[in-house]
Amino acid sequence: MAAVYKSLSKSNASKVDKDSEGGNGSVERKNRQRVLILSSRGVTYRHRHLLNDLAAMLPHGRKDVKFDSKSKLYQLNELAELYNCNNVLFFEARKGKDLYMWFSKVPNGPTVKFHAQNLHTMEELHFTGNCLKGSRPILSFDCAFEQEPHLRVIKEIFLHIFGVPQGARKSKPFIDHVMGFSVADGKIWIRNYEIREIEKVKGEGGNEEDGESSKGRKTKGGDKDTDISLVEIGPRFVLTPIVIQEGAFGGPIIYENKRFISPNQVRAELRKAKAGRHNARMEQKRDTLARRRNLGLEDRTKKESNALDTRELFA
Amino acid sequence: MAKKGATQSLNAEPKAKQSVTDRKSKERKGDQKKELGSDGDGDREDKDDAEEEEEEEEIDVDELISDLDEEDEENIAAGTRTRQTIYNKEGLLAALRRFALDTNPKTVPFAFHQSVVSSKRTEESIPSVEDDLQRELAFVNQSLEAARQARTLLRKEGVPFTRPTDYFAETVRSDATMEKVKAKLIEEATAKKAAAEARKQRDLKKFGKQVQVQKQQERAKQKREALDKINLLKRKRQEGGSSALGTHEADDIFDVAVDNELASQSNKSSKKRSAGDHGQPNPKRQKKNAKYGFGGKKRFSKSGDAMSSGDLSGFSAKRMKSGGSATKKVGKAPRPGKSRRKAMAAKR
Numbered sequence: 328m329a330a331v332y333k334s335l336s337k338s339n340a341s342k343v344d345k346d347s348e349g350g351n352g353s354v355e356r357k358n359r360q361r362v363l364i365l366s367s368r369g370v371t372y373r374h375r376h377l378l379n380d381l382a383a384m385l386p387h388g389r390k391d392v393k394f395d396s397k398s399k400l401y402q403l404n405e406l407a408e409l410y411n412c413n414n415v416l417f418f419e420a421r422k423g424k425d426l427y428m429w430f431s432k433v434p435n436g437p438t439v440k441f442h443a444q445n446l447h448t449m450e451e452l453h454f455t456g457n458c459l460k461g462s463r464p465i466l467s468f469d470c471a472f473e474q475e476p477h478l479r480v481i482k483e484i485f486l487h488i489f490g491v492p493q494g495a496r497k498s499k500p501f502i503d504h505v506m507g508f509s510v511a512d513g514k515i516w517i518r519n520y521e522i523r524e525i526e527k528v529k530g531e532g533g534n535e536e537d538g539e540s541s542k543g544r545k546t547k548g549g550d551k552d553t554d555i556s557l558v559e560i561g562p563r564f565v566l567t568p569i570v571i572q573e574g575a576f577g578g579p580i581i582y583e584n585k586r587f588i589s590p591n592q593v594r595a596e597l598r599k600a601k602a603g604r605h606n607a608r609m610e611q612k613r614d615t616l617a618r619r620r621n622l623g624l625e626d627r628t629k630k631e632s633n634a635l636d637t638r639e640l641f642a
Numbered sequence: 643m644a645k646k647g648a649t650q651s652l653n654a655e656p657k658a659k660q661s662v663t664d665r666k667s668k669e670r671k672g673d674q675k676k677e678l679g680s681d682g683d684g685d686r687e688d689k690d691d692a693e694e695e696e697e698e699e700e701i702d703v704d705e706l707i708s709d710l711d712e713e714d715e716e717n718i719a720a721g722t723r724t725r726q727t728i729y730n731k732e733g734l735l736a737a738l739r740r741f742a743l744d745t746n747p748k749t750v751p752f753a754f755h756q757s758v759v760s761s762k763r764t765e766e767s768i769p770s771v772e773d774d775l776q777r778e779l780a781f782v783n784q785s786l787e788a789a790r791q792a793r794t795l796l797r798k799e800g801v802p803f804t805r806p807t808d809y810f811a812e813t814v815r816s817d818a819t820m821e822k823v824k825a826k827l828i829e830e831a832t833a834k835k836a837a838a839e840a841r842k843q844r845d846l847k848k849f850g851k852q853v854q855v856q857k858q859q860e861r862a863k864q865k866r867e868a869l870d871k872i873n874l875l876k877r878k879r880q881e882g883g884s885s886a887l888g889t890h891e892a893d894d895i896f897d898v899a900v901d902n903e904l905a906s907q908s909n910k911s912s913k914k915r916s917a918g919d920h921g922q923p924n925p926k927r928q929k930k931n932a933k934y935g936f937g938g939k940k941r942f943s944k945s946g947d948a949m950s951s952g953d954l955s956g957f958s959a960k961r962m963k964s965g966g967s968a969t970k971k972v973g974k975a976p977r978p979g980k981s982r983r984k985a986m987a988a989k990r
Contacts, residue, residue, distance in 0.1 A: 358743060358754060358755070380814075383814050384814060432741050435740070435741075436737060436740075436741075437737040437741070449814065449815050449819070450819060452822055452823050452826045453826075454823070455823050455827065457813045457814060457815045457820055458813060458814050459805065459811050459812070459813055459814070460811070460812045460813055460814050463756055464756070465756050465757075465758060465788055465789055465792040466755075466756060466757040466758070466788075467757075467758050467760065467784055467785045467787075467788030467789070468757060468758065468759045468760065469759075469760055469763060469764045469765075469784060470759055470760045470761065470762055470763050470764075471763045471764070471765060472759065473759055476731045476734035476735050476738070477729070477734055479734070479735075479738055480734050480737060480738050483738055483741065483742050483743070486743060486745075486755060486757055487741075487743065490755060490756060490757060493753060493754055499811060500802055501802055501803065501804065501805040501809070502756070502792070502796065502801075502802075502803050503805055505785040505788055505789045505792075506785075507781050507782075507784055507785035507788070509764040509765075509780070509781050509784055510763075510764065510765060511764060511765045511768055511771050511777065511780075512765075512771040516777075516781060518778075518781050518782075518785065520782065520785050520789075522789050524804055553804070555786065555789050555790055555793065556786075557782055557785055557786055557789065559782075560814065560815065571734065571737075573733060573737055579733070580728050581728065581730040581733035581734050581737060582728060582729055582730065582734055583727040583728040583729070584727070585727040
């Protein structure tokens with residue numbers, strides 16, 4: 328019986344849907360996003376936790392096993408197609424310490440490659456917020472994202488991947504967190520906050536509270552008199568854009584970050600600087616010796632005796 | 643490190659630099675150029691932008707490579723090497739157009755995308771990126787603004803925003819983690835409380851010491867005053883007594899006056915203190931005070947100085963030669979002197 332009811336209602340619903348679509352023309356546009364989330368081999372536990380956190384936050388995501396290859400990334404396209412995904416979020420770990428994140432729109436691009444730094448996962452205890460699993464976030468973009476073409480592309484990709492589409496299968500109906508994307512120092516800083524609504528107490532507040540609450544009511548125009556505060560949930564990380572490709576894991580490069588210096592280079596410079604210290608010291612030593620010799624301090628030649636020398640005076 | 647520094651410094655005006663280099667290459671190579679990425683379609687608002695940046699976009703790939711070698715050599719010689727990078731604005735915009743979602747507020751409800759763009763650049767409100775507190779504050783403010791805006795928009799559209807208190811569902815962070823977070827918060831709070839308590843106690847102690855010192859000073863003052871008074875009386879009596887009265891009688895009267903004075907004094911202060919106050923503490927106490935600190939500098943009192951290192955009273959050459967410690971001396975008999983050894987050899 329139940330099955331019959333189900334099928335009936337389903338058919339009804341589909342009919343209604345069709346009707347509405349037909350009636351409204353092309354007004355009802357659906358935002359279909361599915362994200363394939365996976366990492367390469369050789370990720371550290373931190374990277375893995377970050378991946379899990381992101382997967383928990385994206386109900387429209389599909390977590391897959393580790394991807395074996397680091398060079399043949401175009402194979403990810405087929406994999407995404409296999410899972411009906413149109414976005415790929417790929418964690419590429421290098422040398423067991425550097426993490427690169429690839430954000431890609433799958434069938435025909437673009438692809439953005441980021442270097443991820445300063446990872447903090449939800450496991451950390453200094454984040455005190457919490458939110459529903461699968462609730463749709465509010466995406467808060469810095470105004471800088473509108474001002475440069477490469478940032479506009481990045482913003483759009485973030486919107487597709489981090490924005491949970493309306494009516495996603497596992498999404499929850501309430502909104503209780505904000506994801507913040509900010510640009511500073513040529514990097515993109517990503518934060519995740521819980522929206523905590525605090526009821527304003529009327530009876531205890533007195534006159535001051537009254538004025539404030541009335542103001543709040545005016546500005547918000549909401550039905551309930553609550554104030555918003557934010558509490559960080561995590562994860563937090565910083566992304567440095569490296570390269571934007573036109574295709575999905577392929578195609579011509581349309582953006583390259585001039586300011587990006589690879590972590591390998593940074594480490595090499597550090598090492599070189601460290602090695603340079605010894606050389607500098609040796610050089611200094613040699614210089615000192617030469618200088619002393621020039622001054623005649625190093626030789627065995629006797630100093631000219633002065634009449635006012637202690638030795639002369641008190642002989 | 644120098645190269646890095648150069649690239650960093652050039653980051654301030656990357657556009658200008660690049661256009662300059664491009665112009666150079668243009669002059670040298672003449673006219674073997676091919677436009678890359680300028681499709682020429684649908685660039686309504688970016689038309690003038692594109693014209694301005696045409697020079698930047700006119701980079702042929704193989705020319706770029708050959709260019710790079712020459713320019714590298716030149717730049718290395720000049721010490722101004724920059725990395726040639728690609729910034730194909732037209733291509734980026736074309737790509738964006740291909741996959742962008744419609745987020746126009748007129749055609750699409752806000753609940754469709756739920757994205758908010760801040761009113762001003764966040765970077766402007768960050769004085770220094772290194773300063774964690776201010777940076778995070780700027781980020782929070784950006785998100786707070788977005789949350790407020792989003793709430794009004796969503797309420798207007800009739801989308802449920804606030805979670806009802808009786809709605810329970812799985813959360814992103816597990817209960818175990820939240821338990822840990824709570825425990826940590828509690829621990830922090832108690833630690834803070836304990837620290838405050840300890841500070842209070844310390845302050846009290848400090849204050850108590852002050853009170854003690856004050857009391858001691860007061861007592862000393864009282865004593866001084868009393869002694870002064872006695873001296874004054876004595877002098878007066880001596881002057882008056884020698885002239886007017888006989889010595890015996892005078893003594894009697896004087897003693898009575900002093901006694902009276904002392905009695906009044908002893909009534910004021912406790913008897914015990916007045917008795918034990920005068921005189922120095924016993925020598926043992928004095929020595930201990932010198933050693934463990936009761937007045938005077940305590941630091942370095944045990945460390946060696948010129949005197950102590952010059953003091954050879956504890957040194958004996960005999961023991962030095964015998965090889966350090968006394969225990970060793972017990973274990974093994976010392977070698978006999980030369981004459982004795984000779985005598986022993988002769989015996990054999």
